[in-house]
Amino acid sequence: MVSPITTIAIILLYFDLRVRKEGLDLDQLAQQTSPGPAPA
Numbered sequence: 001m002v003s004p005i006t007t008i009a010i011i012l013l014y015f016d017l018r019v020r021k022e023g024l025d026l027d028q029l030a031q032q033t034s035p036g037p038a039p040a
Contacts, residue, residue: 018024
């Protein structure tokens with residue numbers, strides 16, 4: 001059985017490798033997906 005700590009470590013490693021390979025910037029991604037200011 002896989003412990004929850006091992007599962008979390010694998011997920012973090014996956015995202016770390018993906019960010020390094022694809023050059024993803026989480027701040028930039030968050031700005032793209034967040035809604036802009038509400039129209040007046």
